[in-house]
Each structure stands twice: as C-alpha cells, then as structure tokens.
Amino acid sequence: xxxxxxxxxxxxxxxxxxxxxxxxxxxxxxxxxxxxxxxxxxxxxxxxxxxxxxxxxxxxxxxxxxxxxxxxxxxxxxxxxxxxxxxxxxxxxxxxxxxxxxxxxxxxxxxxxxxxxxxxxxxxxxxxxxxxxxxxxxxxxxxxxxxxxxxxxxxxxxxxxxxxxxxxxxxxxxxxxxxxxxxxxxxxxxxxxxxxxxxxx
Numbered sequence: 001x002x003x004x005x006x007x008x009x010x011x012x013x014x015x016x017x018x019x020x021x022x023x024x025x026x027x028x029x030x031x032x033x034x035x036x037x038x039x040x041x042x043x044x045x046x047x048x049x050x051x052x053x054x055x056x057x058x059x060x061x062x063x064x065x066x067x068x069x070x071x072x073x074x075x076x077x078x079x080x081x082x083x084x085x086x087x088x089x090x091x092x093x094x095x096x097x098x099x100x101x102x103x104x105x106x107x108x109x110x111x112x113x114x115x116x117x118x119x120x121x122x123x124x125x126x127x128x129x130x131x132x133x134x135x136x137x138x139x140x141x142x143x144x145x146x147x148x149x150x151x152x153x154x155x156x157x158x159x160x161x162x163x164x165x166x167x168x169x170x171x172x173x174x175x176x177x178x179x180x181x182x183x184x185x186x187x188x189x190x191x192x193x194x195x196x197x198x199x200x201x
Contacts, residue, residue, distance in 0.1 A: 076189035088115040111158040121147040155183040
C-alpha cells in the first residue's frame with residue numbers, strides 16, 4: 001500500500017528534514033559562563049510559561065547576559081527573531097515544493113505573511129530595547145510590549161491555519177510544530193520584557 005506521504009520532489013523531503021532540525025537548542029557550542037549568570041537565567045526563566053525552552057535557548061548567551069534583566073530580555077527577543085527568520089525562509093522554499101495541495105500552499109503563503117509581520121515587530125522591539133532610557137522608559141517599554149504581543153498573535157494565527165483536516169499530516173506536523181515553538185519563544189520573551197519593566201519600575 002502506497003504511503004499517504006509520497007511526493008515527487010526530493011527537495012521537499014530535504015526541506016522537511018531541515019524543519020525537523022531547525023530549532024536545535026542544545027549544548028553544542030556552549031561557552032563557559034559564570035555560574036551566577038547561569039543561575040540568573042534559570043531563575044529568570046522560571047517566571048516564564050515555558051521555562052525549559054527559555055533556559056535552553058538562552059544558555060549559550062549567558063556570558064553576554066550576565067545578570068542583567070534588560071540583556072536577558074534583549075537576548076530572548078534576538079533568539080526569537082532568528083528562529084522566525086529561519087522558519088520563514090524554509091517555509092518559502094516548502095511552499096514551492098511539488099506535491100502540495102492548493103490549500104497547503106495557501107496556508108504556507110498566509111503563514112509567511114504573518115511571520116513577516118512577526119519579524120518586523122520583533123525588529124522594532126529589539127531596536128527600542130537598545131534605546132530605553134530616562135523619562136521615555138515607560139512609553140518605550142509599552143511599545144515593546146505591544147509589538148511583542150502582536151507578534152504572538154500573528155504566530156498563533158499562522159499555527160491555526162495548519163489545524164484543518166484538509167492538511168497533509170506530515171506537512172501539518174512539520175510546520176505547525178515550528179510555529180508553535182516560535183510562539184513559545186515569543187511568549188517567553190514577552191514575560192522577560194514584562195519582568196524587566198517591573199524591575200525597572
């Protein structure tokens with residue numbers, strides 16, 4: 001009996017493999033960091049919704065983060081942006097693969113548009129985070145919180161687009177899981193931004 005997941009394009013399979021290894025948050029390449037920095041990340045991440053993902057995604061940044069609430073929020077935003085950009089690029093390739101249904105191609109393109117909005121919002125947040133100062137702090141941190149919240153909404157909209165029964169199971173699993181991971185990273189980044197806002201206040 002033929003497999004339900006059979007495509008003419010070998011490139012499609014390669015892209016799915018790339019999706020499966022895209023978010024490889026591991027100890028590889030981890031720099032030695034002071035124990036206080038590592039504990040700071042662990043403690044800070046404990047207040048997020050997805051503490052394990054938070055800790056693993058930021059551990060390689062420990063030397064840079066040190067024990068700064070601002071730097072850990074900034075790093076979390078950068079990790080999220082990098083993941084969103086990589087996922088968007090792979091989705092563009094996947095949307096051009098042979099064998100996809102029109103509904104799947106449409107969902108891919110819609111999702112890429114949502115991710116483009118996410119990337120823009122995260123870039124603005126990162127830029128603003130680097131300029132926080134003085135009497136404008138409250139207004140600027142509110143802007144960041146608004147943009148990151150909007151990015152999270154965009155990602156959830158994208159993930160919802162792959163929840164239908166008309167989607168190929170492998171496509172839905174490969175794509176939706178990555179979008180959900182980005183949403184979790186964004187949620188964590190927002191929590192760290194909120195923590196920094198409370199700390200500063």
